[in-house]
Amino acid sequence: MSGQPxxxxxxxxxxxxxxxxxxxxxxxxxxxAVCRSNYTVVKDQGFELSSVRFGNVTYRxxxxxxxxxxxxxxxxxxxxxxxxxxxxxTPSLPEQLRPVLEGRPQTAIVMAQNGIxxxxxxAEAFPHNPIISGVVYLPGVQTGPGxxxxxxxxxxxxxxxxxSDAPAPHKDAARRFADLMVKGGGxxxxxxxxxxxxxxxxxxxxxxxxxxxxxxxxxxxxLLTSDPYAYDLAWGVMMEIVELASAVGVKGVTVEVAKKRFxxxxxxxAAGTGRETSMLQDVRRGRTFEVEAILGNVVxxxxxxxxxxxxxxxxxALAKARYWALVKEKEERExxxxx
Numbered sequence: 001m002s003g004q005p006x007x008x009x010x011x012x013x014x015x016x017x018x019x020x021x022x023x024x025x026x027x028x029x030x031x032x033a034v035c036r037s038n039y040t041v042v043k044d045q046g047f048e049l050s051s052v053r054f055g056n057v058t059y060r061x062x063x064x065x066x067x068x069x070x071x072x073x074x075x076x077x078x079x080x081x082x083x084x085x086x087x088x089x090t091p092s093l094p095e096q097l098r099p100v101l102e103g104r105p106q107t108a109i110v111m112a113q114n115g116i117x118x119x120x121x122x123a124e125a126f127p128h129n130p131i132i133s134g135v136v137y138l139p140g141v142q143t144g145p146g147x148x149x150x151x152x153x154x155x156x157x158x159x160x161x162x163x164s165d166a167p168a169p170h171k172d173a174a175r176r177f178a179d180l181m182v183k184g185g186g187x188x189x190x191x192x193x194x195x196x197x198x199x200x201x202x203x204x205x206x207x208x209x210x211x212x213x214x215x216x217x218x219x220x221x222x223l224l225t226s227d228p229y230a231y232d233l234a235w236g237v238m239m240e241i242v243e244l245a246s247a248v249g250v251k252g253v254t255v256e257v258a259k260k261r262f263x264x265x266x267x268x269x270a271a272g273t274g275r276e277t278s279m280l281q282d283v284r285r286g287r288t289f290e291v292e293a294i295l296g297n298v299v300x301x302x303x304x305x306x307x308x309x310x311x312x313x314x315x316x317a318l319a320k321a322r323y324w325a326l327v328k329e330k331e332e333r334e335x336x337x338x339x
Contacts, residue, residue, distance in 0.1 A: 017082035023184030038145035094125030115293025160194025212280035220274025
Protein backbone atom coordinates (compact mmCIF):
# COMPACT_ATOMS: atom_id res chain seq x y z
CA MET A 1 0.00 0.00 0.00
CA SER A 2 3.00 2.30 0.40
CA GLY A 3 2.71 5.30 -1.94
CA GLN A 4 -0.39 3.94 -3.63
CA PRO A 5 -4.08 4.54 -2.86
CA UNK A 6 -5.61 1.66 -0.96
CA UNK A 7 -7.73 -0.55 -3.20
CA UNK A 8 -10.98 -1.77 -1.65
CA UNK A 9 -13.68 -4.14 -2.84
CA UNK A 10 -17.03 -3.25 -1.28
CA UNK A 11 -19.24 -6.33 -1.03
CA UNK A 12 -22.71 -5.18 -0.05
CA UNK A 13 -23.53 -1.68 -1.23
CA UNK A 14 -26.68 -0.97 0.77
CA UNK A 15 -27.13 1.78 3.34
CA UNK A 16 -24.06 1.00 5.48
CA UNK A 17 -21.87 0.04 2.53
CA UNK A 18 -22.96 3.14 0.65
CA UNK A 19 -21.88 5.46 3.48
CA UNK A 20 -18.59 3.63 3.96
CA UNK A 21 -18.03 3.90 0.21
CA UNK A 22 -18.24 7.68 0.53
CA UNK A 23 -15.78 7.71 3.43
CA UNK A 24 -13.28 5.51 1.58
CA UNK A 25 -13.47 7.68 -1.52
CA UNK A 26 -12.90 10.76 0.66
CA UNK A 27 -9.85 8.98 2.08
CA UNK A 28 -8.41 8.63 -1.43
CA UNK A 29 -9.11 4.92 -1.93
CA UNK A 30 -10.07 3.26 -5.17
CA UNK A 31 -13.29 1.37 -4.50
CA UNK A 32 -14.98 -1.29 -6.60
CA ALA A 33 -18.58 -1.82 -5.48
CA VAL A 34 -20.45 -5.07 -5.98
CA CYS A 35 -24.04 -3.96 -6.44
CA ARG A 36 -26.99 -6.28 -6.88
CA SER A 37 -30.51 -4.85 -6.65
CA ASN A 38 -29.23 -1.29 -7.06
CA TYR A 39 -26.71 -2.05 -9.84
CA THR A 40 -28.42 -0.19 -12.71
CA VAL A 41 -29.05 3.00 -10.74
CA VAL A 42 -25.56 3.11 -9.18
CA LYS A 43 -23.92 2.33 -12.52
CA ASP A 44 -25.80 5.12 -14.27
CA GLN A 45 -26.20 7.74 -11.54
CA GLY A 46 -24.07 6.82 -8.53
CA PHE A 47 -25.24 7.23 -4.94
CA GLU A 48 -27.23 10.10 -3.47
CA LEU A 49 -26.55 10.57 0.25
CA SER A 50 -28.65 12.84 2.44
CA SER A 51 -26.70 13.17 5.67
CA VAL A 52 -26.45 15.30 8.76
CA ARG A 53 -22.79 14.37 9.02
CA PHE A 54 -21.67 14.71 5.39
CA GLY A 55 -24.35 16.90 3.84
CA ASN A 56 -26.18 16.13 0.61
CA VAL A 57 -23.72 14.57 -1.81
CA THR A 58 -23.71 12.52 -5.01
CA TYR A 59 -20.78 10.18 -5.67
CA ARG A 60 -19.74 7.15 -7.68
CA UNK A 61 -17.59 4.12 -6.92
CA UNK A 62 -14.37 3.87 -8.89
CA UNK A 63 -15.94 0.83 -10.57
CA UNK A 64 -19.29 -0.94 -10.34
CA UNK A 65 -19.86 -4.65 -10.96
CA UNK A 66 -22.89 -6.86 -10.64
CA UNK A 67 -21.07 -10.02 -9.57
CA UNK A 68 -17.89 -10.57 -7.57
CA UNK A 69 -16.60 -12.95 -10.23
CA UNK A 70 -16.05 -9.92 -12.47
CA UNK A 71 -13.17 -8.96 -10.14
CA UNK A 72 -11.47 -12.36 -10.04
CA UNK A 73 -8.34 -11.10 -11.82
CA UNK A 74 -7.79 -8.20 -9.39
CA UNK A 75 -5.97 -8.06 -6.06
CA UNK A 76 -7.37 -5.75 -3.39
CA UNK A 77 -5.84 -4.46 -0.18
CA UNK A 78 -9.17 -4.84 1.61
CA UNK A 79 -12.45 -6.63 0.98
CA UNK A 80 -15.09 -4.79 2.99
CA UNK A 81 -18.11 -7.04 3.63
CA UNK A 82 -21.28 -5.08 4.41
CA UNK A 83 -23.80 -7.76 3.49
CA UNK A 84 -26.12 -9.20 6.09
CA UNK A 85 -24.81 -12.23 7.95
CA UNK A 86 -26.59 -15.52 7.22
CA UNK A 87 -24.65 -18.37 8.88
CA UNK A 88 -25.17 -21.70 7.17
CA UNK A 89 -26.43 -20.13 3.93
CA THR A 90 -25.74 -21.57 0.49
CA PRO A 91 -23.48 -20.43 -1.00
CA SER A 92 -21.60 -19.57 2.18
CA LEU A 93 -19.86 -16.24 2.62
CA PRO A 94 -16.42 -17.85 2.01
CA GLU A 95 -17.72 -19.34 -1.23
CA GLN A 96 -19.05 -15.94 -2.29
CA LEU A 97 -15.70 -14.26 -1.57
CA ARG A 98 -13.44 -16.97 -2.97
CA PRO A 99 -13.03 -15.40 -6.48
CA VAL A 100 -11.16 -12.41 -5.02
CA LEU A 101 -9.37 -14.16 -2.14
CA GLU A 102 -8.12 -17.47 -3.52
CA GLY A 103 -4.32 -17.34 -3.58
CA ARG A 104 -4.21 -13.77 -2.23
CA PRO A 105 -3.32 -14.09 1.48
CA GLN A 106 -2.30 -10.43 1.67
CA THR A 107 -5.88 -9.20 1.19
CA ALA A 108 -7.53 -8.25 4.49
CA ILE A 109 -11.18 -9.19 5.01
CA VAL A 110 -13.20 -6.59 6.94
CA MET A 111 -16.47 -8.05 8.25
CA ALA A 112 -18.74 -5.09 9.04
CA GLN A 113 -21.66 -7.31 10.02
CA ASN A 114 -23.99 -7.92 12.94
CA GLY A 115 -24.09 -10.93 15.24
CA ILE A 116 -21.70 -13.23 17.06
CA UNK A 117 -19.82 -16.38 16.07
CA UNK A 118 -19.80 -15.25 12.43
CA UNK A 119 -16.05 -15.13 11.74
CA UNK A 120 -15.03 -18.76 12.15
CA UNK A 121 -16.14 -20.07 8.77
CA UNK A 122 -14.26 -17.27 7.00
CA ALA A 123 -11.14 -17.90 9.09
CA GLU A 124 -11.26 -21.62 8.27
CA ALA A 125 -11.58 -20.94 4.55
CA PHE A 126 -8.85 -18.27 4.44
CA PRO A 127 -6.47 -19.05 7.33
CA HIS A 128 -3.67 -16.79 6.11
CA ASN A 129 -5.67 -13.64 5.33
CA PRO A 130 -6.03 -10.92 7.96
CA ILE A 131 -9.60 -11.03 9.25
CA ILE A 132 -10.85 -7.78 10.75
CA SER A 133 -14.13 -8.03 12.62
CA GLY A 134 -16.19 -4.84 12.66
CA VAL A 135 -19.05 -3.56 14.83
CA VAL A 136 -21.12 -0.86 13.13
CA TYR A 137 -23.04 2.04 14.65
CA LEU A 138 -24.44 4.00 11.72
CA PRO A 139 -28.21 4.66 11.43
CA GLY A 140 -28.53 4.81 7.65
CA VAL A 141 -31.44 3.71 5.47
CA GLN A 142 -31.45 3.00 1.73
CA THR A 143 -34.84 4.47 0.82
CA GLY A 144 -34.51 3.52 -2.84
CA PRO A 145 -31.84 2.09 -5.16
CA GLY A 146 -28.74 4.22 -4.62
CA UNK A 147 -30.53 6.68 -2.31
CA UNK A 148 -29.41 6.77 1.32
CA UNK A 149 -30.75 8.77 4.25
CA UNK A 150 -28.39 9.13 7.21
CA UNK A 151 -30.18 11.36 9.74
CA UNK A 152 -27.79 11.32 12.73
CA UNK A 153 -24.19 12.23 13.50
CA UNK A 154 -23.58 8.78 15.01
CA UNK A 155 -20.74 7.13 13.10
CA UNK A 156 -18.61 4.52 14.85
CA UNK A 157 -16.82 1.48 13.47
CA UNK A 158 -15.18 -0.70 16.11
CA UNK A 159 -12.51 -2.98 14.67
CA UNK A 160 -10.32 -5.81 15.85
CA UNK A 161 -8.60 -8.89 14.48
CA UNK A 162 -10.05 -12.37 14.55
CA UNK A 163 -8.70 -14.05 16.55
CA SER A 164 -7.64 -11.40 19.04
CA ASP A 165 -4.10 -12.84 19.18
CA ALA A 166 -3.59 -12.60 15.41
CA PRO A 167 -0.04 -11.85 14.19
CA ALA A 168 1.29 -8.30 14.06
CA PRO A 169 0.76 -7.79 10.30
CA HIS A 170 -2.93 -8.55 10.76
CA LYS A 171 -3.19 -6.00 13.55
CA ASP A 172 -1.39 -3.49 11.32
CA ALA A 173 -4.06 -4.08 8.67
CA ALA A 174 -6.79 -3.30 11.22
CA ARG A 175 -5.07 -0.05 12.14
CA ARG A 176 -4.63 0.91 8.47
CA PHE A 177 -8.30 0.38 7.75
CA ALA A 178 -9.33 2.37 10.83
CA ASP A 179 -7.07 5.22 9.68
CA LEU A 180 -8.80 5.24 6.28
CA MET A 181 -12.23 5.47 7.85
CA VAL A 182 -11.15 8.35 10.06
CA LYS A 183 -9.49 10.12 7.13
CA GLY A 184 -12.79 9.79 5.28
CA GLY A 185 -14.67 11.69 8.00
CA GLY A 186 -15.88 8.87 10.24
CA UNK A 187 -14.95 7.49 13.64
CA UNK A 188 -13.10 4.19 13.98
CA UNK A 189 -11.50 2.45 16.94
CA UNK A 190 -9.24 -0.60 17.07
CA UNK A 191 -9.90 -2.95 19.98
CA UNK A 192 -7.59 -5.57 21.40
CA UNK A 193 -10.53 -7.97 21.74
CA UNK A 194 -13.35 -7.07 19.36
CA UNK A 195 -15.65 -9.73 20.81
CA UNK A 196 -16.35 -7.50 23.81
CA UNK A 197 -17.65 -4.85 21.42
CA UNK A 198 -19.65 -7.48 19.51
CA UNK A 199 -21.37 -8.61 22.71
CA UNK A 200 -22.07 -5.02 23.73
CA UNK A 201 -23.74 -4.47 20.33
CA UNK A 202 -25.92 -7.50 21.09
CA UNK A 203 -27.54 -5.43 23.84
CA UNK A 204 -29.08 -3.33 21.07
CA UNK A 205 -29.38 -5.94 18.32
CA UNK A 206 -31.17 -8.65 20.30
CA UNK A 207 -33.66 -6.22 21.79
CA UNK A 208 -34.59 -3.51 19.29
CA UNK A 209 -34.06 -5.46 16.07
CA UNK A 210 -36.59 -8.27 16.64
CA UNK A 211 -38.98 -5.99 18.55
CA UNK A 212 -39.02 -3.62 15.58
CA UNK A 213 -39.45 -6.41 13.04
CA UNK A 214 -42.33 -7.99 14.97
CA UNK A 215 -44.20 -4.83 15.96
CA UNK A 216 -43.37 -2.57 12.98
CA UNK A 217 -42.38 0.23 15.37
CA UNK A 218 -39.20 2.20 15.86
CA UNK A 219 -37.28 1.88 19.12
CA UNK A 220 -38.60 5.16 20.48
CA UNK A 221 -42.18 4.52 19.40
CA UNK A 222 -42.20 1.07 21.00
CA LEU A 223 -41.36 2.56 24.39
CA LEU A 224 -44.41 4.80 24.08
CA THR A 225 -46.85 1.98 23.28
CA SER A 226 -47.33 0.18 26.60
CA ASP A 227 -45.22 1.70 29.32
CA PRO A 228 -44.05 0.07 31.59
CA TYR A 229 -44.41 -3.26 29.77
CA ALA A 230 -42.49 -2.15 26.69
CA TYR A 231 -39.68 -0.88 28.89
CA ASP A 232 -39.60 -4.11 30.91
CA LEU A 233 -39.39 -6.31 27.82
CA ALA A 234 -36.55 -4.45 26.12
CA TRP A 235 -34.62 -4.00 29.35
CA GLY A 236 -35.16 -7.63 30.31
CA VAL A 237 -33.65 -8.79 27.01
CA MET A 238 -30.57 -6.67 27.67
CA MET A 239 -30.22 -8.16 31.14
CA GLU A 240 -30.29 -11.66 29.66
CA ILE A 241 -27.38 -10.68 27.41
CA VAL A 242 -25.46 -9.31 30.41
CA GLU A 243 -26.00 -12.60 32.26
CA LEU A 244 -25.01 -14.73 29.26
CA ALA A 245 -21.87 -12.69 28.57
CA SER A 246 -20.81 -13.24 32.18
CA ALA A 247 -21.37 -16.98 31.83
CA VAL A 248 -19.33 -17.06 28.63
CA GLY A 249 -16.52 -15.05 30.23
CA VAL A 250 -16.84 -11.92 28.10
CA LYS A 251 -15.90 -9.01 30.34
CA GLY A 252 -17.20 -5.50 29.88
CA VAL A 253 -20.85 -6.31 29.08
CA THR A 254 -22.29 -4.76 32.22
CA VAL A 255 -25.50 -3.26 33.56
CA GLU A 256 -23.88 0.17 33.27
CA VAL A 257 -23.15 -0.38 29.57
CA ALA A 258 -26.72 -1.61 29.05
CA LYS A 259 -28.09 1.54 30.69
CA LYS A 260 -26.14 3.73 28.27
CA ARG A 261 -27.39 1.77 25.24
CA PHE A 262 -30.96 1.75 26.53
CA UNK A 263 -30.91 5.48 27.20
CA UNK A 264 -30.50 6.17 23.46
CA UNK A 265 -33.95 4.71 22.76
CA UNK A 266 -35.35 6.55 25.77
CA UNK A 267 -34.04 9.86 24.44
CA UNK A 268 -35.52 9.14 21.02
CA UNK A 269 -38.87 8.31 22.61
CA ALA A 270 -38.86 11.60 24.52
CA ALA A 271 -37.95 13.54 21.39
CA GLY A 272 -40.29 11.64 19.07
CA THR A 273 -37.38 10.67 16.83
CA GLY A 274 -37.34 6.87 17.00
CA ARG A 275 -35.18 4.97 14.52
CA GLU A 276 -36.24 1.98 12.46
CA THR A 277 -33.91 -0.98 12.99
CA SER A 278 -32.37 -2.91 10.11
CA MET A 279 -34.70 -5.88 10.74
CA LEU A 280 -37.72 -3.59 10.55
CA GLN A 281 -36.44 -2.09 7.31
CA ASP A 282 -36.03 -5.60 5.90
CA VAL A 283 -39.54 -6.67 6.90
CA ARG A 284 -41.07 -3.56 5.35
CA ARG A 285 -39.29 -4.34 2.08
CA GLY A 286 -40.06 -8.04 2.13
CA ARG A 287 -36.42 -9.04 2.68
CA THR A 288 -35.05 -11.77 4.91
CA PHE A 289 -33.16 -10.66 8.01
CA GLU A 290 -30.34 -11.83 10.30
CA VAL A 291 -32.30 -13.97 12.73
CA GLU A 292 -29.62 -16.65 13.19
CA ALA A 293 -26.55 -14.39 13.52
CA ILE A 294 -28.26 -12.10 16.02
CA LEU A 295 -30.68 -14.35 17.90
CA GLY A 296 -30.14 -18.00 17.00
CA ASN A 297 -26.45 -18.09 17.89
CA VAL A 298 -27.19 -16.37 21.21
CA VAL A 299 -29.96 -18.80 22.15
CA UNK A 300 -27.77 -21.79 21.27
CA UNK A 301 -24.95 -20.48 23.47
CA UNK A 302 -27.46 -20.05 26.29
CA UNK A 303 -28.50 -23.71 25.94
CA UNK A 304 -24.86 -24.83 25.99
CA UNK A 305 -24.12 -22.78 29.11
CA UNK A 306 -27.35 -23.61 30.91
CA UNK A 307 -28.38 -19.95 31.09
CA UNK A 308 -32.13 -19.27 31.09
CA UNK A 309 -33.09 -16.82 28.33
CA UNK A 310 -36.91 -16.82 28.28
CA UNK A 311 -37.32 -13.43 26.55
CA UNK A 312 -34.63 -14.11 23.94
CA UNK A 313 -35.98 -17.58 23.22
CA UNK A 314 -39.46 -16.11 22.73
CA UNK A 315 -38.19 -13.40 20.39
CA UNK A 316 -36.14 -15.99 18.47
CA ALA A 317 -39.16 -18.27 17.96
CA LEU A 318 -41.34 -15.38 16.79
CA ALA A 319 -38.65 -13.84 14.58
CA LYS A 320 -37.91 -17.25 13.07
CA ALA A 321 -41.58 -17.59 12.16
CA ARG A 322 -41.61 -14.09 10.65
CA TYR A 323 -38.52 -15.02 8.63
CA TRP A 324 -40.25 -18.19 7.40
CA ALA A 325 -43.31 -16.17 6.37
CA LEU A 326 -41.15 -13.73 4.39
CA VAL A 327 -39.47 -16.58 2.54
CA LYS A 328 -42.86 -18.15 1.76
CA GLU A 329 -44.27 -14.84 0.55
CA LYS A 330 -41.24 -14.34 -1.70
CA GLU A 331 -41.58 -17.82 -3.18
CA GLU A 332 -45.27 -17.21 -3.86
CA ARG A 333 -44.52 -13.89 -5.61
CA GLU A 334 -41.87 -15.51 -7.78
CA UNK A 335 -44.22 -18.38 -8.57
CA UNK A 336 -46.93 -15.95 -9.73
CA UNK A 337 -44.43 -14.12 -11.97
CA UNK A 338 -43.29 -17.38 -13.57
CA UNK A 339 -46.89 -18.43 -14.16
